[in-house]
Amino acid sequence: MYAVTGATGKTGLVVAEELLKAGKEVIAIGRNEEKLAQLEAAGAEVHAGDLLDKDFAEKALKGAKAAYIMIPQNFSTSDYRAFQSQISGSLASAVMANDLTHVVTLSSVGAQMPEKGGIVQGLHDMEQMFNALAGVNVLHLRPGFFMENLFSMIPVIKNMNMLVSGIRPDLPVPMVATPDIGMLAARHLKMLDFSNKGHQYVLGARDYTYPEVAALLGRYIGKPDLPYVQVGPDQLIESFMQMGATRNIGEVYAQFTEAMNNGSVMDGVERNAGNTTPTLLDEFAVLFAEAYKLN
Numbered sequence: 001m002y003a004v005t006g007a008t009g010k011t012g013l014v015v016a017e018e019l020l021k022a023g024k025e026v027i028a029i030g031r032n033e034e035k036l037a038q039l040e041a042a043g044a045e046v047h048a049g050d051l052l053d054k055d056f057a058e059k060a061l062k063g064a065k066a067a068y069i070m071i072p073q074n075f076s077t078s079d080y081r082a083f084q085s086q087i088s089g090s091l092a093s094a095v096m097a098n099d100l101t102h103v104v105t106l107s108s109v110g111a112q113m114p115e116k117g118g119i120v121q122g123l124h125d126m127e128q129m130f131n132a133l134a135g136v137n138v139l140h141l142r143p144g145f146f147m148e149n150l151f152s153m154i155p156v157i158k159n160m161n162m163l164v165s166g167i168r169p170d171l172p173v174p175m176v177a178t179p180d181i182g183m184l185a186a187r188h189l190k191m192l193d194f195s196n197k198g199h200q201y202v203l204g205a206r207d208y209t210y211p212e213v214a215a216l217l218g219r220y221i222g223k224p225d226l227p228y229v230q231v232g233p234d235q236l237i238e239s240f241m242q243m244g245a246t247r248n249i250g251e252v253y254a255q256f257t258e259a260m261n262n263g264s265v266m267d268g269v270e271r272n273a274g275n276t277t278p279t280l281l282d283e284f285a286v287l288f289a290e291a292y293k294l295n
Helices: 012-021 033-041 054-060 080-097 118-131 147-160 178-191 210-220 233-242 247-261 281-294
Strands: 002-005 026-030 045-048 066-069 102-106 137-143 163-165 173-176 197-202 228-230
Touching: 002 012, 012 026, 012 033, 012 178, 026 033, 033 045, 045 054, 054 080, 066 080, 066 178, 080 118, 080 247, 102 118, 102 178, 118 137, 118 197, 118 247, 137 178, 147 163, 147 210, 147 281, 163 210, 173 178, 178 197, 210 228, 210 281, 233 247
Parallel strands: 002 026, 002 066, 026 045, 066 102, 102 137, 137 197, 163 228
Antiparallel strands: none
């Protein structure tokens, strides 16, 4: 039996579906009972609840031998690192209480940083917690920038006619499609081909600078001259608050952006065949253009 947290999310849904296709028994865990119904219809055991609740987490993982572990987003918290650490603690306790033998986690580039990692700081804490679990084989997947995060830029592009970020325009950024992450996690879980504690970077097909991203997306949405504009930390924080997030969310994103710009996030990371996944940004741009028309 395999437990999948975030089972209705971008990566978790792919993991759950791939395991079910392989004939595996799946426990699908999420926050929304209605969204879980699709997986229940496909044969999964489903549990809807809050992973901050240790009792819920322990019950949800009951019977599993392996799990896909991820921390859900929460843009309403005033302390994102503490929120991430609380979820990690709850899940780590549930893993030990249920004697799971294998865990694949969704971490991130930058999770190797003990401090000044911003939005991924709690993922560093998660990795440390799971690495301390005796007798559990753990593989941390550390993906680059999710291509799907670019969907959030659609209103900005429509209203301001520009692509905006805090990233340096000359900085190549690894961009990965979330289905590729889910497929990789599912493959590792099906094979249980990892032991002890380790990590694997997931870097997409290639790196892109943000001006390249703007030009590519612009071509697909009929704006071939779409410019890229870098904004400072204060503007970045303000933009998150305008979208309804707390100031803390803006601050941790700004700190992560600074760590990207100064090279700390990608320090020591080298692209190779094992961490290169197939989907190009050109393929994602087709989906982006469809979403752009609908918004």
